[in-house]
Amino acid sequence: MQVYLPIAEMSVNSLGVLIMGWLVGFLSGMFGVGGGFLMTPLLIFIGVPPAVAVGTQSNQLVAASVSGVLAHWRRGNVDVKLGTVMLVGGLVGTSIGVWIFGVLQRLGQIDVAIGLSYVFFLGIIGSLMLVESVRAMLRRRAPAAGRGKLHHHIWLHGLPLKMRFHRSKLYISALLPAAIGAVGGMLVAIMGIGGGFLLVPAMIYLLNMPTALVAGTSLYQIIFTTAIATLLHAATNNTVDVMLALLLLIGGVIGAQVGTKAGGYLRGEQARALLGFLVVAVAARLAWDLVVPPADLFTVATGVPR
Amino acid sequence: MSAAAGRPARRGAVAGIAVMGAVLAVAVAVAVTARAQQLVADLSSHLIAITTGFTGTEVVLFGTTGGEGDVAVVVTGPRLSATVRRKGRIAGIWVNRDSAVFDQVPSFYTVATSRPLEDFAGDPVLERHQIGAANLDLTPATPLAPADLVAFRAALIRNKQREGLYGVAMGQVNFLGERLFRTNIYFPANVPTGLYNVEVFLIRDGEVVNAQTTPLVVSKVGFSAEVYDFARGQPVLYGVVAVIGAVAAGWLAGAFFRKV
Numbered sequence A: 001m002q003v004y005l006p007i008a009e010m011s012v013n014s015l016g017v018l019i020m021g022w023l024v025g026f027l028s029g030m031f032g033v034g035g036g037f038l039m040t041p042l043l044i045f046i047g048v049p050p051a052v053a054v055g056t057q058s059n060q061l062v063a064a065s066v067s068g069v070l071a072h073w074r075r076g077n078v079d080v081k082l083g084t085v086m087l088v089g090g091l092v093g094t095s096i097g098v099w100i101f102g103v104l105q106r107l108g109q110i111d112v113a114i115g116l117s118y119v120f121f122l123g124i125i126g127s128l129m130l131v132e133s134v135r136a137m138l139r140r141r142a143p144a145a146g147r148g149k150l151h152h153h154i155w156l157h158g159l160p161l162k163m164r165f166h167r168s169k170l171y172i173s174a175l176l177p178a179a180i181g182a183v184g185g186m187l188v189a190i191m192g193i194g195g196g197f198l199l200v201p202a203m204i205y206l207l208n209m210p211t212a213l214v215a216g217t218s219l220y221q222i223i224f225t226t227a228i229a230t231l232l233h234a235a236t237n238n239t240v241d242v243m244l245a246l247l248l249l250i251g252g253v254i255g256a257q258v259g260t261k262a263g264g265y266l267r268g269e270q271a272r273a274l275l276g277f278l279v280v281a282v283a284a285r286l287a288w289d290l291v292v293p294p295a296d297l298f299t300v301a302t303g304v305p306r
Numbered sequence B: 001m002s003a004a005a006g007r008p009a010r011r012g013a014v015a016g017i018a019v020m021g022a023v024l025a026v027a028v029a030v031a032v033t034a035r036a037q038q039l040v041a042d043l044s045s046h047l048i049a050i051t052t053g054f055t056g057t058e059v060v061l062f063g064t065t066g067g068e069g070d071v072a073v074v075v076t077g078p079r080l081s082a083t084v085r086r087k088g089r090i091a092g093i094w095v096n097r098d099s100a101v102f103d104q105v106p107s108f109y110t111v112a113t114s115r116p117l118e119d120f121a122g123d124p125v126l127e128r129h130q131i132g133a134a135n136l137d138l139t140p141a142t143p144l145a146p147a148d149l150v151a152f153r154a155a156l157i158r159n160k161q162r163e164g165l166y167g168v169a170m171g172q173v174n175f176l177g178e179r180l181f182r183t184n185i186y187f188p189a190n191v192p193t194g195l196y197n198v199e200v201f202l203i204r205d206g207e208v209v210n211a212q213t214t215p216l217v218v219s220k221v222g223f224s225a226e227v228y229d230f231a232r233g234q235p236v237l238y239g240v241v242a243v244i245g246a247v248a249a250g251w252l253a254g255a256f257f258r259k260v
Helices: A014-031 A036-045 A050-074 A080-107 A110-141 A175-191 A196-205 A211-237 A242-263 A268-291 B007-032 B123-128 B146-162 B223-233 B235-259
Strands: A002-005 A010-013 A162-165 A170-173 A298-302 B040-043 B047-050 B057-064 B070-076 B079-090 B093-106 B109-113 B174-176 B180-187 B194-204 B207-220
Touching: A002 A014, A002 A242, A010 A014, A014 A036, A014 A242, A014 A268, A036 A050, A036 A110, A036 A175, A036 A242, A036 A268, A050 A080, A050 A110, A050 A175, A050 A211, A050 A242, A050 B235, A080 A110, A080 A162, A080 A175, A080 A211, A110 A175, A110 A196, A110 A268, A110 B093, A170 A175, A175 A196, A175 A211, A196 A211, A211 B235, A242 B223, A242 B235, A268 B093, A298 B146, B040 B194, B040 B207, B057 B194, B057 B207, B070 B180, B079 B146, B093 B146, B109 B180, B207 B223, B223 B235
Parallel strands: B047 B207
Antiparallel strands: A002 A010, A162 A170, A298 B079, B040 B057, B057 B180, B070 B109, B070 B194, B079 B093, B174 B180, B194 B207
């Protein structure tokens, strides 16, 4: 059935969008990531204006992270204090991001900016994941000596404004989680993704946070950054389509449940290798689009600049 | 009318039956006032309602000429400014480089004629009345070099045609007998909203001898209209509602699947 999207101002096949939401939800449930990095390019691919894809996706991610955080909350796997410090940085990052987004939109460079940031972040993170998981698979075959030190200290841990985080058993500078949150917030605003794929490794490797708490805590702060991003995108850029968000949400929530069960059959490093492969593939595809000569050198935007 | 038109053709046929009565009424009226030398035309509907299930629609224009001549029907959507951007290669990546802003660009534009345009009208007439995409009066807000103007102008029309908003080929105005004519105007799903002008020209011996303008409104209606107005009218409140809705939906989903 065709449904008219009031903000995107186009008609889409509702079943197609539901299936798309389901697929991305399935993958995100399986790998434990938000899936925004797949959804935003897919939406752009089916013809949704990039700006509307990003704004709407941030709205959809609010719902996805709320339902995701509930499970972690019940198990007590959310460090609220650390998450809140990240959030302070996240709010600043999101506001800056939405402002940059608006400026780029008026300059007509938003499409290429979205494309470049996708290629950059997905390329780096995806390759790192792929390399790390392949190494882990090889290591499994040839078990090495036991684990090293629990914490290794680098210069980052010498920053001022130290704070104690009981839940995570950490005594670190508050600037560090705030800065991670700020980068995450900018990604939410510009790329329409939750940023979990960047936050999770940063929290593990830079903060040395207990792994069990990482997913819940990052989801906790993603709720707020995506909520602020939704609000700002709606207020300043008029690019949040609630109809589209609702369709994506329904498909995504169901897909995520099935995906979580399917993920149980995958070993950790296998799942990471697959996810890494997927991320690199998306980055490669988007990089191709940036490099290959476009079919028409000209584009038209109606009534945008003032 | 081509058989390839498919679905629109069938819908057109249904609309056509409804319209035939009206056409006959016009015919009778014309027959009674036989001396009236005027062009009379009307649309099967003056409002295109974009509802949640909107997938495009067809409107039938019908009328009668006051005498001999060819008919050209020009449909023009609301005029808005349009920014045309040209990509260039920077460090191997295709980036928007130059741009030109055109004011008063019709957001929708199609033409239907009873015969090929060049067979019955000369360039001065077509230019004066802006009949045919090539004759649209598109001037950039800031002056451009002649070569650029040609390229940007052509790109604007080409992009609009690709979106389905400018007609690629001339539509066909069909005569039923000597005076009665009708044509089907198709509006795609992405038709811009606003006030449209449907102009009907009667051209004889290369000159416009009679013309008539009929308004047409394209408007979002029902739920999609309310969402759009809310998002534009109270953007902050709209954002708040969107967030609250998402939190509630996420919560519901989490609680529901916990039980399953």
